[in-house]
Amino acid sequence: GESVGLHLPTLSVQEGDNSIINCAYSNSASDYFIWYKQESGKGPQFIIDIRSNMDKRQGQRVTVLLNKTVKHLSLQIAATQPGDSAVYFCAETGGGGADGLTFGKGTHLIIQP
Amino acid sequence: NAGVMQNPRHLVRRRGQEARLRCSPMKGHSHVYWYRQLPEEGLKFMVYLQKENIIDESGMPKERFSAEFPKEGPSILRIQQVVRGDSAAYFCASSSSGTENTEAFFGQGTRLTVV
Numbered sequence: 001g002e003s004v005g006l007h008l009p010t011l012s013v014q015e016g017d018n019s020i021i022n023c024a025y026s027n028s029a030s031d032y033f034i035w036y037k038q039e040s041g042k043g044p045q046f047i048i049d050i051r052s053n054m055d056k057r058q059g060q061r062v063t064v065l066l067n068k069t070v071k072h073l074s075l076q077i078a079a080t081q082p083g084d085s086a087v088y089f090c091a092e093t094g095g096g097g098a099d100g101l102t103f104g105k106g107t108h109l110i111i112q113p
Numbered sequence: 114n115a116g117v118m119q120n121p122r123h124l125v126r127r128r129g130q131e132a133r134l135r136c137s138p139m140k141g142h143s144h145v146y147w148y149r150q151l152p153e154e155g156l157k158f159m160v161y162l163q164k165e166n167i168i169d170e171s172g173m174p175k176e177r178f179s180a181e182f183p184k185e186g187p188s189i190l191r192i193q194q195v196v197r198g199d200s201a202a203y204f205c206a207s208s209s210s211g212t213e214n215t216e217a218f219f220g221q222g223t224r225l226t227v228v
Contacts, residue, residue: 034216042221043117043119043204043219043220043221043222044156046218099158100148100158100159100160101156101158101217102158103148104155105154105155
């Protein structure tokens with residue numbers, strides 16, 4: 001399954017399938033990007049990050065892709081599990097604005113059994 | 114090593130009262146960030162503090178809101194004369210340096226309800 005994080009708030013995938021969550025950012029000067037997972041009633045949990053001098057980074061079952069040309073970030077989750085159900089946010093910083101992170105609106109990932 | 118601790122987890126205030134939200138960063142972290150999250154939305158940056166200093170408060174409303182991070186004790190986000198629109202989840206994050214260089218860890222948040 002695939003979604004544009006800022007325009008399709010919910011993504012539903014079958015357990016075991018791969019999922020792709022997309023995010024568009026606006027500040028071309030941003031140089032540090034992070035994906036967070038937020039479960040209901042909890043704080044954001046760091047998943048993976050990437051700096052602007054890279055275009056791909058892999059973690060355990062997750063891969064982040066960065067396309068600076070079109071200011072696009074994606075999170076790929078392989079072999080989704082029920083515990084992956086959550087809202088996923090992309091965040092950026094380093095663009096010379098506020099010192100904090102700028103978050104996208106989030107995509108709600110639902111894993112169907 | 115305990116994570117970022119926020120308390121209370123839930124806070125109910127009547128309009129016009131004051132709300133005090135506390136955040137104890139992870140051990141060894143001297144950078145604290147406060148964010149606000151409205152339902153179904155992403156987190157919005159409010160303020161960035163280091164010990165005894167406000168570094169960036171560009172995201173914080175000019176009136177009624179204040180933040181501090183004293184030399185000893187937790188960081189405090191204070192909202193005076195609360196209004197219904199202040200109802201939100203307030204999250205604190207801490208890092209060992211600025212977020213451009215290191216991962217920021219979030220607390221579980223304080224859910225403020227103004228009645």
